[in-house]
Amino acid sequence: MKKFINKPDDFLNESLSGFGKAHSDIIKVSLDPSFVSRKNKTKEGKVSLISGGGSGHEPMHGGFVGHGMLDAACPGFVFSAPAPDQMQAAAEHVDSGAGVLFIVKNYSGDIMNFQMGAEMYSGKNASIVTNDDVAVEDSTFTTGRRGVAATVLVEKIVGSLAENGGSLDECKTLGEKVNKNAGTMGVAFTSCTVPAAGKPTFDIGDDEMEFGVGIHGEPGRKREKIQPSKTIVGNILDAILDNLKPQKNEKTLLFVNGMGGTPLTELYLVYDDACQILQSKGVEVTRSLVGNYCTSLEMQGSSITILKCDEEILKNWDAPVHTAAMRWGM
Amino acid sequence: MSVNFLISQAKNIQKVIDENAPEIETLDQNIGDGDHIFNIQRGLKLVIELEGTIKDLPLPKALNTIAMKVLSGIGGSSGALFGTFFISMAKSPDLDKDVDFNKACEMIIGGVKAMKERGKADVGEKTMMDVLIPVSEKLNEIKNNNSDMKQGLNEVIKIAEDRMLSTKDMLATKGRASFLGERAKGHIDPGARSSQLIIDTICKSVINQ
Numbered sequence: 001m002k003k004f005i006n007k008p009d010d011f012l013n014e015s016l017s018g019f020g021k022a023h024s025d026i027i028k029v030s031l032d033p034s035f036v037s038r039k040n041k042t043k044e045g046k047v048s049l050i051s052g053g054g055s056g057h058e059p060m061h062g063g064f065v066g067h068g069m070l071d072a073a074c075p076g077f078v079f080s081a082p083a084p085d086q087m088q089a090a091a092e093h094v095d096s097g098a099g100v101l102f103i104v105k106n107y108s109g110d111i112m113n114f115q116m117g118a119e120m121y122s123g124k125n126a127s128i129v130t131n132d133d134v135a136v137e138d139s140t141f142t143t144g145r146r147g148v149a150a151t152v153l154v155e156k157i158v159g160s161l162a163e164n165g166g167s168l169d170e171c172k173t174l175g176e177k178v179n180k181n182a183g184t185m186g187v188a189f190t191s192c193t194v195p196a197a198g199k200p201t202f203d204i205g206d207d208e209m210e211f212g213v214g215i216h217g218e219p220g221r222k223r224e225k226i227q228p229s230k231t232i233v234g235n236i237l238d239a240i241l242d243n244l245k246p247q248k249n250e251k252t253l254l255f256v257n258g259m260g261g262t263p264l265t266e267l268y269l270v271y272d273d274a275c276q277i278l279q280s281k282g283v284e285v286t287r288s289l290v291g292n293y294c295t296s297l298e299m300q301g302s303s304i305t306i307l308k309c310d311e312e313i314l315k316n317w318d319a320p321v322h323t324a325a326m327r328w329g330m
Numbered sequence: 331m332s333v334n335f336l337i338s339q340a341k342n343i344q345k346v347i348d349e350n351a352p353e354i355e356t357l358d359q360n361i362g363d364g365d366h367i368f369n370i371q372r373g374l375k376l377v378i379e380l381e382g383t384i385k386d387l388p389l390p391k392a393l394n395t396i397a398m399k400v401l402s403g404i405g406g407s408s409g410a411l412f413g414t415f416f417i418s419m420a421k422s423p424d425l426d427k428d429v430d431f432n433k434a435c436e437m438i439i440g441g442v443k444a445m446k447e448r449g450k451a452d453v454g455e456k457t458m459m460d461v462l463i464p465v466s467e468k469l470n471e472i473k474n475n476n477s478d479m480k481q482g483l484n485e486v487i488k489i490a491e492d493r494m495l496s497t498k499d500m501l502a503t504k505g506r507a508s509f510l511g512e513r514a515k516g517h518i519d520p521g522a523r524s525s526q527l528i529i530d531t532i533c534k535s536v537i538n539q
Contacts, residue, residue, distance in 0.1 A: 054405075077372075077405050079365050080404075081407065083401060084401060084413075085402040109407035109409075109410065112410035116448075136508075194365065194368075197359075197364050218362060218509055219510055219513060
């Protein structure tokens with residue numbers, strides 16, 4: 001393992017400390033229990049948005065705390081759900097009286113810990129669960145689909161509505177709509193190495209890729225030989241479109257996300273392939289996002305998310321945002 | 331059951347879990363993401379570090395302190411589930427009186443029931459509940475029939491092992507392994523393995539007392 005590390009036990013707190021120093025104009029970091037919150041107090045009457053999850057997906061979620069997006073984020077240990085007292089402390093810190101909306105990715109650990117955090121918090125609150133990963137079969141009898149990169153889009157779009165006075169119910173409804181309108185699928189070329197483990201999470205051949213990989217290196221649909229980008233992107237898009245079934249010429253946001261170890265050069269190539277394929281299928285791309293937003297440590301690979309957009313979604317997507325990882329319009 | 335008993339069991343369990351850590355880590359990397367063993371090890375370390383704080387506390391207060399430490403210090407599914415287990419234990423009635431074997435069984439049965447509700451998982455879903463639920467049912471039977479304790483605990487050890495092994499051929503419907511579908515088959519669930527080791531350690535220690 002080659003990583004910038006002092007002691008594995010100190011890894012998370014040292015990283016959080018650096019994050020706090022680097023972005024002290026926007027956020028502050030609290031430790032014990034740890035959460036990231038906006039530098040300024042939530043304005044009265046504004047619904048507070050809190051997300052969180054295991055660390056190792058940076059900039060998700062701490063990088064999305066700031067104007068027009070989250071009010072707080074609760075980081076767990078690498079790839080492990082945060083503990084309920086973090087959510088409780090964050091909620092008590094940011095709630096201005098209008099209530100708290102918890103945004104949770106659909107993983108068993110996250111669900112249980114956020115539920116307990118919500119039970120421990122005495123203020124008004126609601127939760128939404130994202131589950132955009134089409135690589136996993138959805139079923140009422142199982143944990144169901146994973147919540148992955150579309151969580152970024154949910155946080156941005158609902159964040160804008162909350163900033164503009166949306167009620168707790170309205171924020172929850174919009175979040176659920178964005179989640180329902182989004183589909184994601186990822187591929188990995190290499191594994192990632194959890195610092196505490198010190199060795200790669202999975203073995204993968206030089207000429208292989210994991211199709212439908214999760215954001216913790218958990219296996220996906222199948223192991224395949226690596227193929228030209230157009231073929232890979234085509235297969236990903238087929239899986240997503242098969243699930244989302246957009247109308248002819250329906251407007252979409254195309255989000256090409258890096259897993260942490262793939263350079264932007266390649267992500268833009270993926271974006272180009274995806275645009276051409278979507279155009280040939282009559283899907284209109286009206287908004288874009290390309291970069292490392294929902295990562296898996298140093299894993300090489302990429303996920304593609306398609307979000308079907310109506311006017312409400314577009315308006316809130318375009319609204320100003322100022323966070324460590326996403327900034328426009330202000 | 332006493333505070334001393336809890337601490338000495340945590341130390342015994344730590345030793346056994348450490349010895350089997352590479353196996354549990356590999357199992358989790360096969361069908362999960364590898365965080366389970368670190369969460370279990372961190373939890374045991376935190377509980378053992380509480381020794382000075384809790385050794386003179388009454389049992390319910392000690393259990394509650396353990397519960398809060400496990401809940402806040404571990405994270406992941408294990409933190410929520412084992413935290414729930416200890417919260418339930420701490421809330422058991424009549425803890426100020428002597429906690430005999432039957433009472434301890436009742437506390438464990440209640441704890442497992444609370445975990446089952448929290449995780450919304452039942453037997454047959456390839457999780458730690460595949461071990462914990464049958465063990466809890468067996469403890470209930472031993473308690474109700476006033477069976478011989480040592481013989482009963484030997485049966486518990488056997489049930490835990492059989493049920494742990496039975497997760498190998500299961501499809502997972504809960505937790506991260508559920509994302510694998512058929513590919514999860516052929517691997518023992520890491521949570522079932524760690525739970526079985528914990529039960530095995532406690533039972534053997536009680537039998538040999």
